[in-house]
Amino acid sequence: MVAENPRVFTIDEAGRRIVAANLVVAGAVLLAMMLLGLTMRLGQSGWLEVPPARFYQIMTVHGTGMIGIAALGGITVMWYFLSQYVRLSTHILTANLLLFLIGVVIILTADFIGGFAAGWTILFPLPTHGAVWPAEAAFWHLLGLMLVGAGLLLVALDFGRALIARYGSLGRSHGWPQLFGLSNDPLPPPTVIAGTMVTIVTTLTVIGGASIMVPMMINALNPAFTINPLLAKNVIYFFGHSLANVTIYMAVVVIYELLPLFAGRPYKASRIFVAGWTGSTIMVLIIFPHHLFMDFAMPQWASGMAQVLSFTNSFPAMLVTGFGALALVHRSGIQWSLVSGLLFLSLFGWLAGIVPAVIDATIVVNSVMHNTLWVPGHFHFYMLLGVIPMILAFMLYLTRDRLGRSPEKDSDMWALIVYLGAGLGFVLVFLYSGRHSVPRRWAVHWPEWMVYDRFASVFAALVILAAAFFIVRFLIGLRHFLSGR
Amino acid sequence: MKHGGIVGIMVVLLFGTAALWWGSDGFTTFTAESARRLDVARSPRPLPAVALEDQRGETVAFEDFAGKVVLLNFVYTRCTTICTVLGSEFEQLRDEIEHSELEGRVVLVTLTFDPEHDGPKQLARYAERYGGADATWHFVRAPSMDDTRRLLRAMDVVVVADGFGGFVHNAAIHVIDPRGRLVRIVDSDAIGEALALARELA
Amino acid sequence: MLSYRSLVAAGLLLIAAVPPLAWWWEASLVRHMLMQIPMLVLAGFLLGTLVAPSPDLGVREERAGGIAAVLLATFCVTFWMIPRWLDAAVASHRVDAIKIMTLVLLAGLPLAWGWPRLGPVARGFVWVQAISMAIVLGLLYLTFPNRLCNSYLVNEQAILGIAMLGIAGFLGLAGAVPVLFGANNGSPAPRHPGARVDP
Structure with a gap:
C-alpha cells in the first residue's frame, strides 16, 4: 500500500460529466444565494425596500441554500479526489444531484410561494404552528431538506462501501490500527482518512436529521402529534451543526491533493494527522450543545462539555492541516497562482475563523452575544473565507489551471485580492456590529446601525463580483475539462 | 423488460x-381516536335504540331527548381519576347552559359503561358529587350489558381494564343532534367548543 | 434445510397468527408490536427463501427489482405501525386477518426476495432509515402524553418507546461495529484510478 499522492488525477468521461454538472449547479446556486444575501444587507441599510416578510423568506432560502451548495460542492471535491484511491459510483453521484435539484425546487416553492420563513435551523414548534405561513409550507420545506439529505446519505454510503472494499473497514481507512500501534503498515493517504471521517459524520448527521424532520412533518399536518421542544432543538442542532461543519471536512482534501502539486512535495499522513482527524470525528458530533447555551433547561454538564469541546473541536484537524500545509510549502519554491492563492486564502479563513468561533462558544460571552450579528460573523468567516475558496480553487484547477502552470493574468490576482479584502471586510462588519450588540435576524435596522449595513453591502457587492469572475472563468474552461485534456 | x-x-x-x-x-x-372523530364529523351516526335507566330507576331512552341537543360522556362511578374531571367539566357545562338561552334545549347525559356495578343508587351518589341530577343533567345506564356493548360499539368507545380493577376509556364529549344522531366528538375539556356546537345545532 | 425452514415458518405462523394465541400477543402493545409483528414478517421471510427465484442473477435490473421489493415491505410495515391501524387490528378480526396476511405476504416475502439483491449502498440506506424510524417511534411513544391507541394503556406506551430506542441503539451498533472494526483485509488499489463501478 503506497501512501503517495498521485501526481496526475484521472477520471473517466462519465465522472467528468457529473463532476462538471455538480460544480455548475453549485456555482450558479452560490451566486444566486450571494445575491440574496446582498439583498438582505441592502434592505437593512435602508438602500433597498425589502418587506420584512420577504426578508425572512430570503434569509431562510439564503441559509438553507448556502449549506446546500457547501455540501454539494464539498462532496464533489471529496468524490473527485477519493475516486483516485477507491472505486466510486457515478450513478450515486448523479442520484445525489437529482435529489438535490428536486429538493431545491421544493424548498424555493415552499419558501417564496408558500411563505415559509423560519430560517435554516428551524425550532420546533414555531415553524409549524402559530406562524404566519400555512403549515403545509413547513411540511414541504422539510421534505425538500429530507431529499437533499437523502442524496448526501447515498454518496456517504457509497464512500463507505468503497472504503471498506479497499481497506477492509472504516477503522482501517481512518488509520486507527496504526494510531494505536496495532499495525506497522503505511498509513492511508490523507484524502482517505478525511473521506472516512466524512462518511461517518454525514451518515450519523442524516440519521439525526431524519429522526427529527419526520416527526416535524407529521406535526405540520397533525398538530395533535407533538414532540418535546428541547429534545427537538438538541436533535436539530446535532443535525444542523454537524452538517454545516462537515462541509469543510469534505472540501479540505483539495489542500491535501493540490498543494503538493504547487510545492512539488507529497502531503503525507502521520500518526498525529490520524489522531487529529479522529479527535475531530468525535468532537464534531458532540459539540452541538453550544447552540443551546440560552436554553436554561439544558443540563449544566452538556453546556460545560460543549464549551470545552468548542475550544478544542476544530483544533486537531485544523492544526494538523495548517501545520502540514506550512511544512509542505516551507522553502519549497511554491508556484503562486490563482489556485494556490485560493488554497492559502481558505487555510487562512479556516485558521482565523476559529477566533470568533471560540469567543462565541464561551458561555459568558454567548449569553450576551448569541443573538447578535457576531454569530453570522463567525459562520460567514468559515464559509465565505474557508469552504467557498476551497470549492472555487477546485473549480478553477479543473478547468484552467490543471497543472498549476497556466500563466496568471493581472485580473486573476486582482480578483483574488478583492475576494480576500472584501470578504474579510464583510465578515469584520458582522463581527464589529455584533460587538456593538446589533441583533441578528432583524429585517429592519435602527438608523444608528445602518452605517455598518452600508459598509457590508459594498463589501458584499465586491465579493460577488470577484466570485462571479471566478465562476465565469470556470464556465469558460469547462469545455476544456470535459474534453479530457 | x-x-x-x-x-x-x-x-x-x-x-x-x-x-x-x-x-x-x-x-x-394517525390514532383511532382522531379517526373516530373525523368519521363521525363526516358521516353522523344514528344511535341504537336501547332501554336506559336513570338515577331514579326510571326508564328513559335517547328518543326522549329528541328535539334537544345531547352532550354525552362515558364514566364508571368507581373511577377516581379522569371521570372526576369529566364530572366537574359537565358541572361547568350545566352552569353555562342553565344561565343561558340554551336551558331546555341542551341536555347533559352521563352514561356508565359498567352497568353491572353502577345501578341507580350508585349513579345517584355519583350525581350528588356534582350537585345532583336535574332537568338538564341525567345520569343513566343501559341495564343490559349487551345493550351497553352495542352503544359503545356504535360510538367506537373502547374500554380497557387498567390492571388495578379500574378502566381506561376514551374521554370525550359526544355531541348528539336533535335528530338523535352522533354528529361530533370533541375533547373532554373543550367546553367552549361543545357549547358552540350545541348553540349551532339547537 | 428446506423442510427445516418451512417447519420454522409454519411454527411461527401457528404461534403468532392462530386465534387464542394471536389474541394473547395482541393484548399487550409491546407483545403486539415487538413480538407478533416481527414473527409474522420472519415467517414470510422464511417462506420467501423457499419460493424465491435464484437471487444471483447479478444484472442491474435485479438491483432495481430488489429495491422495489424492499420498498414494498417497508411500506407494509410502516402502515401497521400507524397506531390507528394497530387499534383497528385489535378491534376487528377482519382487519387483524388482513394485517397477518399482508405482513407475511407483502412484507416478509418480498424482503426475502429483495434483500439478497440489494447492493451495499441500498442496504446501508435501509439500515439508516430503520434506525431513524425506530428513533422516531421511540421518541413518539416515550414522550406522547396521551394514549396513542385506544386499546392500550399509557404505561405500555412508555415501555414500547424505551424498547424502540433500544432497538435503534442495537441496530446502530450492529451496523457500526463490523463497518468500523471489521476484520476483512480489503483489496488492492484500483488499477485505473477514477474508474467507476456499479455499487
Missing part, C-alpha cells in the same frame, strides 16, 4: 404512498 425494476419502484412508491395516505386520511389521522 429493460426498465422493469424502475417501473416496479415507481409502482410501489405510488401505491405505498397512496395506501399510507388513505390509511391516515391524508397524513392527518
Whole structure:
C-alpha cells in the first residue's frame, strides 16, 4: 500500500460529466444565494425596500441554500479526489444531484410561494404552528431538506462501501490500527482518512436529521402529534451543526491533493494527522450543545462539555492541516497562482475563523452575544473565507489551471485580492456590529446601525463580483475539462 | 423488460404512498381516536335504540331527548381519576347552559359503561358529587350489558381494564343532534367548543 | 434445510397468527408490536427463501427489482405501525386477518426476495432509515402524553418507546461495529484510478 499522492488525477468521461454538472449547479446556486444575501444587507441599510416578510423568506432560502451548495460542492471535491484511491459510483453521484435539484425546487416553492420563513435551523414548534405561513409550507420545506439529505446519505454510503472494499473497514481507512500501534503498515493517504471521517459524520448527521424532520412533518399536518421542544432543538442542532461543519471536512482534501502539486512535495499522513482527524470525528458530533447555551433547561454538564469541546473541536484537524500545509510549502519554491492563492486564502479563513468561533462558544460571552450579528460573523468567516475558496480553487484547477502552470493574468490576482479584502471586510462588519450588540435576524435596522449595513453591502457587492469572475472563468474552461485534456 | 425494476419502484412508491395516505386520511389521522372523530364529523351516526335507566330507576331512552341537543360522556362511578374531571367539566357545562338561552334545549347525559356495578343508587351518589341530577343533567345506564356493548360499539368507545380493577376509556364529549344522531366528538375539556356546537345545532 | 425452514415458518405462523394465541400477543402493545409483528414478517421471510427465484442473477435490473421489493415491505410495515391501524387490528378480526396476511405476504416475502439483491449502498440506506424510524417511534411513544391507541394503556406506551430506542441503539451498533472494526483485509488499489463501478 503506497501512501503517495498521485501526481496526475484521472477520471473517466462519465465522472467528468457529473463532476462538471455538480460544480455548475453549485456555482450558479452560490451566486444566486450571494445575491440574496446582498439583498438582505441592502434592505437593512435602508438602500433597498425589502418587506420584512420577504426578508425572512430570503434569509431562510439564503441559509438553507448556502449549506446546500457547501455540501454539494464539498462532496464533489471529496468524490473527485477519493475516486483516485477507491472505486466510486457515478450513478450515486448523479442520484445525489437529482435529489438535490428536486429538493431545491421544493424548498424555493415552499419558501417564496408558500411563505415559509423560519430560517435554516428551524425550532420546533414555531415553524409549524402559530406562524404566519400555512403549515403545509413547513411540511414541504422539510421534505425538500429530507431529499437533499437523502442524496448526501447515498454518496456517504457509497464512500463507505468503497472504503471498506479497499481497506477492509472504516477503522482501517481512518488509520486507527496504526494510531494505536496495532499495525506497522503505511498509513492511508490523507484524502482517505478525511473521506472516512466524512462518511461517518454525514451518515450519523442524516440519521439525526431524519429522526427529527419526520416527526416535524407529521406535526405540520397533525398538530395533535407533538414532540418535546428541547429534545427537538438538541436533535436539530446535532443535525444542523454537524452538517454545516462537515462541509469543510469534505472540501479540505483539495489542500491535501493540490498543494503538493504547487510545492512539488507529497502531503503525507502521520500518526498525529490520524489522531487529529479522529479527535475531530468525535468532537464534531458532540459539540452541538453550544447552540443551546440560552436554553436554561439544558443540563449544566452538556453546556460545560460543549464549551470545552468548542475550544478544542476544530483544533486537531485544523492544526494538523495548517501545520502540514506550512511544512509542505516551507522553502519549497511554491508556484503562486490563482489556485494556490485560493488554497492559502481558505487555510487562512479556516485558521482565523476559529477566533470568533471560540469567543462565541464561551458561555459568558454567548449569553450576551448569541443573538447578535457576531454569530453570522463567525459562520460567514468559515464559509465565505474557508469552504467557498476551497470549492472555487477546485473549480478553477479543473478547468484552467490543471497543472498549476497556466500563466496568471493581472485580473486573476486582482480578483483574488478583492475576494480576500472584501470578504474579510464583510465578515469584520458582522463581527464589529455584533460587538456593538446589533441583533441578528432583524429585517429592519435602527438608523444608528445602518452605517455598518452600508459598509457590508459594498463589501458584499465586491465579493460577488470577484466570485462571479471566478465562476465565469470556470464556465469558460469547462469545455476544456470535459474534453479530457 | 429493460426498465422493469424502475417501473416496479415507481409502482410501489405510488401505491405505498397512496395506501399510507388513505390509511391516515391524508397524513392527518394517525390514532383511532382522531379517526373516530373525523368519521363521525363526516358521516353522523344514528344511535341504537336501547332501554336506559336513570338515577331514579326510571326508564328513559335517547328518543326522549329528541328535539334537544345531547352532550354525552362515558364514566364508571368507581373511577377516581379522569371521570372526576369529566364530572366537574359537565358541572361547568350545566352552569353555562342553565344561565343561558340554551336551558331546555341542551341536555347533559352521563352514561356508565359498567352497568353491572353502577345501578341507580350508585349513579345517584355519583350525581350528588356534582350537585345532583336535574332537568338538564341525567345520569343513566343501559341495564343490559349487551345493550351497553352495542352503544359503545356504535360510538367506537373502547374500554380497557387498567390492571388495578379500574378502566381506561376514551374521554370525550359526544355531541348528539336533535335528530338523535352522533354528529361530533370533541375533547373532554373543550367546553367552549361543545357549547358552540350545541348553540349551532339547537 | 428446506423442510427445516418451512417447519420454522409454519411454527411461527401457528404461534403468532392462530386465534387464542394471536389474541394473547395482541393484548399487550409491546407483545403486539415487538413480538407478533416481527414473527409474522420472519415467517414470510422464511417462506420467501423457499419460493424465491435464484437471487444471483447479478444484472442491474435485479438491483432495481430488489429495491422495489424492499420498498414494498417497508411500506407494509410502516402502515401497521400507524397506531390507528394497530387499534383497528385489535378491534376487528377482519382487519387483524388482513394485517397477518399482508405482513407475511407483502412484507416478509418480498424482503426475502429483495434483500439478497440489494447492493451495499441500498442496504446501508435501509439500515439508516430503520434506525431513524425506530428513533422516531421511540421518541413518539416515550414522550406522547396521551394514549396513542385506544386499546392500550399509557404505561405500555412508555415501555414500547424505551424498547424502540433500544432497538435503534442495537441496530446502530450492529451496523457500526463490523463497518468500523471489521476484520476483512480489503483489496488492492484500483488499477485505473477514477474508474467507476456499479455499487
